[in-house]
Amino acid sequence: MVHALWFSRYICLLCMSYGIMDVCEFFFYGDYERKSYVHDSFKGLYHEDSLNMTMVVALYWEGSNDAVVRSWIGVVIVTTSTVYSMLLYFVLGHKIMKKLKVQSSLSEKTINLQRQLFNALTIQTVIPICVSLMPCLAVWFGPVFLLDFRWVYLSAVIAVSIFPSIDPIALIFFLPALRKRVLITRILVTHVNSHLN
Template sequence: MFQNMLGKQWSFLLKMIQDVSACFSLTINTFLMYLILTKSPKQLGAYKWLMIYISVFEILYSILDVVLVPQHYSHGPTFLVIVGIKDKLFGPAGLTILNSFYWGCFGASMAVFAVHFVYRWLVVSEHSLLETFNGWKIWLWFSIPFWYGLTWVCTGYFLSAPNEATSKFIRDNVKEIFELEFDEYIYLGPYLYEKFDNGTFVVHIVPFIGLGIISATIVSSIIIVLLFGSLCYIRINNIVVTTMNSAKMRNLQRQLFYALVIQTLVPFILMHIPAAIMFAFVFLDIDLGVYSAVVSMTIAIYPAVDPIPTLVIVENYRKTILEYFGCFKKTPLLVTTTVEPTRYPNTLSMINYD
């Protein structure tokens, strides 16, 4: 009975957090895009399109979160993303596809920041590959998160699809905690191994393959971020200031780098660490139960919090926000003019003494 009541409380709290976070995400990301397009330094270059790319992605992520209201749930050697069918615009088949897209957004989020770190390094190192971010070629870079996301979509939809063994294992537990009959929700999630009363167990190979694939995408993204982040930090610190313009450029590069580092830490702390903990508990066959809903909550918060570092750290955006609230006054441009003295003729020489 306690578990049942707790499940209802978590579900209600989760729905409230998802709705509030989505509204805040739509507002703050739209405002950030406005600042990027109108208040960005001229030296920003193609990076403004990458920043807009993040904002659009996070808005779509928030909308999908509100439409699905997904709940992460861990039970023994399985973890699920459960979506209730009641009061939804789509049927079970459509919700299952959208659920796999939700998995894809999680995977794409890692690649988005990996691409940004590569770009930052290309800029500060003045690498020839920087030209590939101009014109139509920038879409090749934009497609990288898409391929990461597609990998997660396929893993969720095909390798973690519902099956008889998983449904039998989770049916009673989900009903007890969430009061959902089996035909009132859809789910995606791997059932890693099945234990029997005689002490033996059977490993399900397909879900393990899926878990290995998404683990590879996570590791590759982390390696890229750490490698190019370190190279970028070293390069920025080694920029020699010789002119006022070079000093401004180094200052801007530092602002963008630190904003990107913090922006990357946000999904790492709110998404990847909670998910990794849940994966670990699944491997250890420790039942998190309804408490695994914390993962759903932190993921919902991510798109709303992530734009804040850019708004605060980048000087142009910060000053604009402070101007809106009357906390900062733009220094008026002081125009100096040189006034030539009025030249009068020598009046003494014009006097007639006769």
């Protein structure tokens, strides 16, 4: 039974990853029309020839009907899958909170620990929404409204790169056992350093 569960997770992950690759390949593939459309601005920003690069490009207005329709379909598919996964976090979180309120057979300490874990997981959900989802939506829909979000693009790169260090901080901050452990270690290090000096 356990092997079937792991196998089904593997198949699901495989289908999702190939599904995302297929959407990018079919709807956003950088064919000659799209690469030539971004050629001048790409050359000005990056000093590279877009015709020699592999890229995904979405054309919203100025292009052939085929390129525009495929771009819109691809953006809708990618946005729907992203927003669905984020909404699923909140729906499952709401169900968890309802279940925690109903559980009367658990001890107060266990319920308190579960609430602390839920708060940490909530923060660990909000961080990717702010770091990943919002910049992606700005990248996808900014050009639709002719908005220049260059500062979002640049700050999103920094935010995504520091995400692995921010994520554990939420756990340390919201779980008292981890917070005490970090503070005790810090006090001990300070105490040892003061004796050495």
